[in-house]
C-alpha cells in the first residue's frame with residue numbers, strides 16, 4: 001500500500017508521517033461532519049476523535065456520508081458508521097469514538113491538534129470555541145442553512161477558522177449574545193431544518209483544506225478567517241467581516257484563561 005498517498009507527496013517533506021500522527025477531533029457527524037471524517041481518512045489522518053450521540057435515521061440518508069439503508073435498519077450509531085469508513089481506508093488508525101455529546105467526554109478532545117465543529121446552534125458552537133481556546137486548539141467551524149424566501153430558497157453557509165490568540169467567532173459577529181438568547185428562547189421550536197448533501201461537501205472540503213494548510217508545508221498557512229458560502233451563486237468568498245476587525249485584538253478570550261479551569265481555586269483555604 002505504499003502508493004496510497006503517492007499522489008499527495010506535494011504536500012511537503014514529512015507531511016504523510018505528520019498526518020499519520022495527527023489527532024483531529026470531529027464534533028458532530030451530520031451532513032458536514034461525515035464529509036469531514038471521510039476526507040480526513042482519505043488524506044491519511046491517523047488519529048481521529050469522532051463525536052456524535054445519534055444513530056442513523058432514514059431522514060439522514062440524503063446527506064450522511066458512509067451511511068446505508070442497512071445501517072438505518074440496524075439503528076447503527078453515527079460514530080460506528082464513521083469508524084467503518086475510516087477503517088476501510090486506514091486499517092491501522094487509532095480511532096477514538098465518543099458516541100455521546102462531546103461535552104460528556106471532553107477530556108478525550110484535549111489532546112487534539114485541530115478540532116472541527118460541525119454542530120447545530122450557536123450555544124454549542126460557543127461552548128466548543130471556549131473549550132478550544134482554553135486548550136489552545138485551532139477550531140474550524142462549518143455550517144449551512146436553507147432559508148425560504150417568498151418564491152425561492154437561499155442556501156448559505158460558513159467556514160470559520162478560529163485560531164488561539166487571534167480573532168474568534170464573536171469578533172466576527174457570528175456568535176453574539178443576542179443570537180444565543182434568541183436560540184435559547186426558541187429552544188425546541190426550531191422545527192425540521194432543510195438540508196442537502198452538496199453544500200456540506202463544499203464546506204467540509206474547504207474546511208479540510210484549511211486544516212491541511214495548518215500542518216503541511218505545501219502552502220503558507222492562513223490565520224483566523226471567515227469564509228462565506230453562497231449556495232445559489234456557488235461561491236466561497238472571504239467575509240468582509242475580516243476587514244472590519246483588522247488591526248483589533250480579540251477581547252473575548254484572554255491569554256491567561258488556559259488549561260483546566262477546575263484547578264482555579266484558592267489552595268490556601270483547602
Ligand SMILES: [Zn+2]
Pocket residue numbers: 166167168169170171172250251252253
Ligand atoms: Zn474575539
